[in-house]
Amino acid sequence: MTGPMYTKLVETLPSAVPFVGPETQERARGRSFAARLGANENVFGPSPHAIAAMTKAAGEVWQYGDAESYDLKQALSRLHSIEPENIIVGEGIDGLLGYIARMFVEPGVKVVTSQGAYPTFNYHVAGFGGELVTVPFKGDYEDPVALMEKAAEVGARLVYLSNPDNPMGTVHSADVIQAAIDAVPENCLFILDEAYIEFAPDGHAPALDTEDRRVIRMRTFSKAYGMAGARIGYGIGQADLITSFNKIRNHFGLSRISQAGALAAVQDQRYLQQTVQRVAQGRKRIEEIAAEQGLSVVPSATNFVAIDCGQDAAFAKAVLDQLVARDIFVRMPFVAPQNRCIRLSVGTPSDLSLFELQFPLALEAASGD
Amino acid sequence: MTGPMYTKLVETLPSAVPFVGPETQERARGRSFAARLGANENVFGPSPHAIAAMTKAAGEVWQYGDAESYDLKQALSRLHSIEPENIIVGEGIDGLLGYIARMFVEPGVKVVTSQGAYPTFNYHVAGFGGELVTVPFKGDYEDPVALMEKAAEVGARLVYLSNPDNPMGTVHSADVIQAAIDAVPENCLFILDEAYIEFAPDGHAPALDTEDRRVIRMRTFSKAYGMAGARIGYGIGQADLITSFNKIRNHFGLSRISQAGALAAVQDQRYLQQTVQRVAQGRKRIEEIAAEQGLSVVPSATNFVAIDCGQDAAFAKAVLDQLVARDIFVRMPFVAPQNRCIRLSVGTPSDLSLFELQFPLALEAASGD
Incomplete structure (x- = not known):
């Protein structure tokens, strides 16, 4: 054998x-x-309400979670003043980045990110045969202008930037990030990882524009909401992009306990x-x-x-x-x-x-x- | 655009x-x-001890889970008298089936299963471009002999059977399943889905042979352990196969709460x-x-x-x-x-x-x- x-x-x-x-x-x-x-x-x-909700859900864990994360998407849609069809809930940003890589990366595809940026994203890209092209930091900041120029130059299908940045913690203003969105090359998707955005002062997240097909915004319950171990996050984007996750995602992949905790956490701003x-x-x-x-x-x-x-x-x-x-x-x-x-x-x-x-x-x- | x-x-x-x-x-x-x-x-x-463990873990959920599921693998290795390196813990059998499809299926690859068998497996196979070839039930039983014959005939890379069966609930004896394992064609992996095996009387699971590269045994906390909403399951197989999951899996994808619950559940036989x-x-x-x-x-x-x-x-x-x-x-x-x-x-x-x-x-x- x-x-x-x-x-x-x-x-x-x-x-x-x-x-x-x-x-x-x-x-x-x-x-x-x-x-x-x-x-x-x-x-x-997390909020004590979230812990209470998870404790309650632990007693109901014989049931699968809701494949649509309906209640959580309703709460998030109210929080962000967007529609539920613009939200994909997944197994943390890590899980969602894996799904994005699967949707857009195949051998020969180029992906642009900053040198020294998030290794798990790089892992997913390599795991689907993509070729990473990196751009250096500028000072201790990611360089949105250089990232978009490089994405255009190499014909990238994905370009990744975190704002605020990991690992340095620096942040760009909403205007700078909006200018990056406006500079996304054709046929490229901008993954704007805002895992830490709740910690940033106001004025660093561009307005959500769910008609914009160029960008997906990544948010999580792992950081400011204090629930890293629950493995739950979400993406915000144009409805067709969000729907396309249904082609490949693990529909019943979310813990019912995490869904319950995230819902209570959102409700305790x-x-x-x-x-x-x-x-x-x-x-x-x-x-x-x-x-x-x-x-x-x-x-x-x-x-x-x-x-x-x-x-x-x-x-x-x-x-x-x-x-x-x-x-x-x-x-x-x-x-x-x-x-x-x-x-x-x-x-x-x-x-x-x-x-x-x-x-x-x-x-x-x-x-x- | x-x-x-x-x-x-x-x-x-x-x-x-x-x-x-x-x-x-x-x-x-x-x-x-x-x-x-x-x-x-x-x-x-689940066991009241598992609920208690999940409740405790909810208060510690600010921490990511252990990427190695070390404690759980230790407990499972004792339960099954096998080594931890023969165990992969993942986000339910659904999640693990997705990883297996990703490792073995690419366009042109044939996969054999029973007609009317588990749709989520079929979904993952199709999602990686595989071609499903089906074999009918025989009576209300899956037909291991026909499955292996078909797998050999079409040169399948994967062949899937659940024992006990879903959706009919029927079960084959350990001898019949071992004969199927012995008949796995070269270069093919047999996915033996034993999600319900704990409900079956003794004598329906072949002995675990972790040297055997032909088969991966799928187990879960969703069924007899009563934790479907926790999304945690495991596979048992030859060490190289188990290691290969590390090429593609979401290493930090497991809920810390689910890990804690599963550990306590295993310990309450x-x-x-x-x-x-x-x-x-x-x-x-x-x-x-x-x-x-x-x-x-x-x-x-x-x-x-x-x-x-x-x-x-x-x-x-x-x-x-x-x-x-x-x-x-x-x-x-x-x-x-x-x-x-x-x-x-x-x-x-x-x-x-x-x-x-x-x-x-x-x-x-x-x-x-």
Whole structure:
């Protein structure tokens, strides 16, 4: 027996994981982290109403979820003043990015993104045989003008940008992003990943235009809503594009518990605003902790902050390793010059006190390496 | 603007849903069902320990799930006396079938299944450009010999069989299934869907052989474990096959709450056995209710029962419509001659009392149609 016969494409793919998760690291270390600040998670968690709704739904979990996510789409349509047919609910932005890659990417197709941007998107594109073309950051910002120029130049079918940006946390104004939308080349879809948009001040999300076939807006319950573990997000776009997800999606793929939690979370916008304020306070605290060490931070419109360690990538990596050795889970950007930084999520006040205590020691140890 | 450019394959796909869910039907009717017996759900739900674990996890849902499902794989490896590297945990069997289709199906590839078998599998195969070749049922049983012969004849890369069977509930012995495994043609993978196996008496699952590259065994928490809404299942297979899922799967796609619930459910095998007994009692009750009307049932090794309505498909459909009109959600098989039956899941005793009350009225009304 020679065994099963994979597709030509799958034969060529590596067994890869875009990120190593904190649990995997903990098992390798043989020790838990004391502060979990590396995965852009929102430690403040969801609204108590969402937790109550999920608890109730846990008792009803013998039933499949609603394949149409009807109630949630109704609530989102009211929140955004758009129609339900302009909303696709899916298994997190990750899941939706996979569906988008499947719809638009086949061998030979070019896809444009920023160098050092979201690895899971790149993983999905490569997984369908696409060819990634990258554009460098400009300062610590993604470069929407260069992205659209490159997309036109190479005839890309997809172009990806996150606003606010991951991994740096920087944000462009609505005007800049609208200009990017207006510059999307023909036959190209702009994936505007707004996973962190609720953390940004007003004026950074262009008005939703659900007639515009050039762009899909990606939103999630994983970040400001504090429900990363529930795996639920949504896309906003023109109705034909949204309908086309029905060609390929896993219709009954959503957890009933996650649907219930997301619905309750949307309905508690006051809690969301409290979270946004707590996160803003946390960002300020991280900035102060960095300043105590004579270091600066990259201005952030997200729930994480990149601290410029003031030297090269090797030094930042040494600082990161020292923090991890001190049970503080953080990550860092992938490419130069952004990888002069370490990146940490806003934790609880006690998480940040722990970081404040360990950061000088980590810097000192890294300097002595 | 001509809009975004889909792949050639996706352009040809219909926007289809394999099943219309009960919530969708309720919205169309403008009225809830009084008994939800159509979706092969397990109304007895999960172990109280699983509900407690999900409730606890709801409070920790700000964290992503473990991309490796490490703890769950450890528990499953103990349960089945196999190694964790022989287990892939995924977003229900539906999600895993999608991954398998992606790994093995490309345009021109042939896939063999039974006529009238699981539509979601067919949907995934078509979604990757595969060509379905079907074999008829034999009596009310899937025909393993004919399936393997057809797979060899057409050079199929995948062959699918569920044991116990959905939609009829019939089951083959372990010997018959092992003979099918031994007859898998070269370069073909046998997907043995054992979603309902826990309901079957002993002696219907061949021994697990994790060296065998010809077969992947599909298991789920949706059925006997009572957690359909949690969207979590697993596959058991040879280690290289299991590893290959890492090429394409959504690594962080599993709900943390579902992982916690599944772990607790696995650890409460006593509750599982109680469920299996309650389901057996429910099947007996359905058989009695059918007998009161002079009708017989198809012998079932699952949590659902096909009642032979004694006439043709049009009559069975009329009975189904009459039940739905009386607020009892049931479904029926798709093809002749199995579509002489209606199919209902074992409900609570009060669900079945409601069915007992309405079934004679539905039969009478259908006869008068």
